[in-house]
Amino acid sequence: MTAVPATQPRVAFTDEMKAEFKALLGDRFTTAAAVREHHGKDESYHPNFPPDGVAFATSTEEVSAIVTLCAKHKLPIIPFGTGTSLEGGVAALAGGVCIDVSNMKEVLRVSPEDLDVTVQAGVTRKQLNEHLRDTGLFFPIDPGADASLGGMASTRASGTNAVRYGTMRENVLGLTVVLADGRIIKTGGRARKSAAGYDLTRLFVGAEGTLGIITEVTLRLYGIPEAISSAVCPFNDIRGAVDTVIQTIQSGIPVARIELLDEVQMDAVNKYSKLDYKVAPTLFFEFHGTAAGVKEQAEMVAAIAAEFGGSEFTWATRPEDRSKLWQARHDGYYAALALRPGSKGWPTDVCVPISRLADCILETKKDIAESSMLAPLVGHVGDGNFHLVYVIDPDKPEELAEAKRLNDRMVDRALAMGGTCTGEHGIGYGKMEFLEKEAGDAFAVMGELKRAFDPENRMNPGKVVRI
Template identity: 80%
Template sequence: MTAEAVLARAPADAALIAELRSLLGERLSTAAAVREHHGKDESYHPVDPPDAVAFVQSTEEVAAVVAACARHDTPVIPFGTGTSLEGGVAALRGGVCIDMSGMNAILRVSPEDLDVTVQAGVTRKRLNEHLRDTGLFFPIDPGADASIGGMTSTRASGTNAVRYGTMRENVLGLTVVLADGRIIKTGGRARKSAAGYDLTRLFVGAEGTLGVITEITLRLYGIPEAISSAVCPFPTIKDAVDTVITVIQSGIPVARIELLDEVQMSAVVAYSKLDYAVMPTLFFEFHGTPAGVKEQAEMASAIAAEYGGVSFQWAEKPEDRSRLWQARHDAYYAALALRPGSRGWATDVCVPISRLAECIVETKADLAQSSLMAPLVGHVGDGNFHLVYLIDPAKPDEMAEATRLNERMVMRALAMGGTCTGEHGVGYGKMHFLPTEHGEGVSVMRTIKQSLDPRNIMNPGKVIAV
């Protein structure tokens, strides 16, 4: 937290706490343990607890809480499940955290129109469990069992993005509470519209800095008739990435294509007790008809062989696929196990796919010269990869080295026409990269922020400096 943020922090007004307690009763908590839990995410960033936590149950309650905070010039910080990675839920200037977990209703499912409307606290796993009997599913899978509201706020993606896109492409409409307590609805259920400004996309990825998202309408997809997964190791990481590039450029509609470097593979093999080679490895998944999946797999296998892919190991039974992808989703915790007691500084970049091999190879060269261990994983089908620096935040030299490596990786990605974050969001951990990435566009973002939130109470200190 910056010195400016420390100076700007003031405890919430006692009159506000009394007003919110009158509104919510026991669903307003000022207990230290509850506040601490809501002042941190999964990142290395320190805990910054709010002054109170409001456990809301409806859009109208959110609006009442926000309106009260606006009258008292008190910050508002939305909270889903706390799985973000750039400090997005930290209460840098104190204030009231709005916990959305109680807003967990699935409001409407329309199988004929392939859409669903949910409250913001619904998690992705619960949504898919609810949809199972309809033959539909929601494909965005960031790994953690995040809330749909949090995924929308951070513009999340994940392992399926190469085929199904990100939250940006899959949100049709929103209900949002603005900084003065007004409730608006954006978008709708039509698959296209040319009516006015696209407010939906404005709030998707705004990380709670423009308003509190309370309801989301999403696209759904049919569960594929056939699904097949495979694992293939490679002699070098460049061979693996070149395979990815060729598969994508060949138009093979792969559903997932994930890269784990040899460091991450050693962690995953040990943590999840898998029988795979400790080499740079691609995890594939193919969706479609049985004939289509067979054709996709054969084409991808042939391409992998050209780049030295040792062998495809197939996982076609649901239980085998689940074990494989659970191991991939547990990669973060597997990485932490490589250095017991460490914290993970998880970071990501995304580049045009033609520059992916170059970016990863240069990043790995930096790591080879460093004292830090940093396993690499990637949703490489869309040019996105992640590092987890294994650090002790109490050691300044390790923090300095992680900062140096991260700066080099991000600036490399930006020089290649990429972005400082493919899916983690900005929070306050990556704010300083935005002027380099967007230039004068940052001043336009600031104008939008000031117009919608003139008191700067909506998750202040995140995304845009005001």
Template identity: 65%
Template structure:
């Protein structure tokens, strides 16, 4: 018998779940890795839950045996959030994928945590509604809330933090908590919703959510403009934001990433720094916004716009942007992507990118840069052979310099990827004594440290 089957917690869980509990090595390994470069750390078992009540029963059993519990959505996180360095149970919520209630008049939806963003928007399309948070991957909405996800639309619609109205969560003792109601604002008590959004499964397991919805815009237009250097592109972004132009999405790709996207997505964009922008609104407002942005871009050296108004043309452009990681990996097949993000005040964005570019000039690594620059957030994808110690060390050196530079510019070590295990060492540098408060909250809500141990908080 597999030794994992002899663990008391696993025996009890098997009695509860039957065939929805597995100790199969391939399934455990698949639940111990995400899209990051971090090594696989498989759990002892994987459970497939189907309801909030069942999650509560599972957590109660795990708490009795001090058996770690790691929530799992789709496995698309980027900082080792779902690995199991201390073993335990991977709690897969993907079968909790029901859309429970759409309140079109109030522009909100109540759903289970395993619903993915693409599935939600497919469901909403015929109602003329959509959910705008778009991190690229087809992540589960529970996972997106747990990691405080963001994405290309954040400059206009905000992040998960601004778009979650209410959560249902199972706490470390198995109790079930509802953090709020559907009201758009409240001053009643501590803000438990915001406490759990971004907690990365370390304080509670999100099982249901109520989210804000938006009407599908009457008109949408996307465009691409290239610049002779990245400074011009960033200056155009800064002026666009400072003048209050309501751009829906504004993305930056450096010349390395543009070349990668051209190869991977079969585009023919000029191999130069570029901005990919999108405007939402009425036909008249979109035309006016596009004209104003074209003038701003031209003032900073931008070339002619290539506009995509037809849906299929826009889709092709944004698919290329969302596939930027896979495009980058295709530049050097066989290598992994050490991916990191930082976020700084938009006025310091050029300085942050410039410093990283300077570091890369003297480095042998290929490392494209791409970013949601409308809110000061950019990503670095360093291509590394995990078996090459020198390459890994060089990538970590550049990564650490990028993070510490962002902190020195009054920024953050991560704008949207989260902490996981990849950025734990920077939390104290960013928050100082605030980390002690975080430890106090963790101790109060999870005194046995069974919820995603080894993540987020420094030891």
């Protein structure tokens, strides 16, 4: 089990404080145990740390008022979107008030001519794309969960489309942020480039609510491709699949998605989503472009796959077939857990330079094979990122210890290969020790930034950096 970082002494939450929050928000502030429990845990194996109260905000100004009241009483503040994070990022380690932005669901502005949109932080990626459906535009960043866009910005999320469209880092143009003292600032803007001052937008993207609370996000949009086609290709072995990915990327073929599922994950996906694909290391592809461009891309990738032991592509061209395929991929986490009913998942990820991907995956698979762990592997391998889910019984300390040992080895391996301890899950408190190892002296600089923005350490304390 990951050690819980020390935070400042817990401030007692009094009836007088509760009355002040009730006066501000009415029934949208609650101390009900069930609501607090729901807001004290994400989808990971990390234990539940409920806040003292939960405030449901509806606007930036209301978030500012809540933060100002928390500052008055020196209460910690934990932002909450949909609760789908994976490294304990929403745990109220020192108590305090959770600010839930899920009611902030307004699409504030769409500019089709400029290919951008501004939304409140509680809008989810699926809600945004539903809103955009008649404009011919879409937002491509798609973590497996239907996460809030504020949360996606806070964790620097990515997903299956990142190999072509990038991550939240590349697709956030500007933010509205509430700082620890209640001030409201705007960063960035709608211009596609700027040389004006510090890039505060990139500072808040990925800060996981430790520097401020994101309340509005301005995002890049993209035209829906003329043609979209998906394909599934099994391989004789995992090296052949990974070498296909490397050759595809190095050849400059603009694939939209390349996802790797090992044989364990394919078995899980078949059973959970009622599919009948071959149980073998498998690549899921998607191609975007003109009809001619998609055909050319597919032919080039099929030829590369054949060189490395790939079988003939199984195509999914109808929208309903593509949706079924990619929903199965996004449900991979739940499929893994279904292999062992009653289990919990310890999800983790690393990212390495594409040239080291095969070595990193094969050495990781060797470790798993030599252990007693069930750990399906899946990856956004087009950008060198892959994931494991250690399927564990959390009541068995020996399984937690073995999962930690394997995870430590995998992260150390990725760092030694010039990679990172997390490609998209973030740090929370689950990977703080790895961030310190990865960042070196820069870890102390991160702490200095944290103190500058949040001198009392009240913004999501105990996450990302140690104070």
